Amino acid sequence: MLSKKTQYAFHALIYLAENVDKGPILISEIAQEKNISIKFLENILLELKNAGILGSKKGKGGGYYLMKPPKEVPLARIIRLLDGPIALLPCVSLNYYERCENCRDEAVCGLNEVMGRVRDSALKILENKTLKDILTRNS
Structure with missing residues (x-):
């Protein structure tokens, strides 16, 4: 199940993609339009920025923007970044493998x-699905 954090991230990313022609967008605008707490959204956008998915600009005309076109942002990348393993x-798990504590032998575990x-x-x-795919569906 996707966490609220990841769901909000997708809503924010969709909003940024839909408004790409406006340039950088303020957190307050995204929060208001998507009904997300500004404090919670700040943390989400910072994580996305640190991962290279978003960029930001300070000062007048500042805000957040997508670093890549929506068609180059796989959904799996966002989910892993914010929620961890998909498995x-x-x-x-391919990226977060751990042996199960109560498993005797993975080779024969159904x-x-x-x-x-x-x-x-x-x-x-x-x-294989990207931000563009959910953006298109949202339109």
């Missing part, structure tokens, strides 16, 4: 096999 079990297939199916979609 439902740590033993099948749950590991099924959850690995679920991860692969989810990644096939999330790695």
Whole structure:
């Protein structure tokens, strides 16, 4: 399940993409338009900026803006950045692998096999869908 933080990140990114022609956009405008707490949004946008997804400009005419076109921002990247692993079990995670505490042998674990297939199916979609895809759907 996507956290509120990630859902808000997507709402903010969509707003920035829809208003790309306006230049940098103030946090207060995004917060008001998307009904997100400014304090919470500040943290989200800072994380996105530190990851190179957003840029910011200070002073008059300042605010946040997308660093890349929406078609170059995979949904999986945003989810991993803000929520961590996409896999439902740590033993099948590609980027956050951990051995399950109560598993005797991953090689014969049926749950590991099924959850690995679920991860692969989810990644096939999330790695190939971008901010542009959800932007288009939002229009």
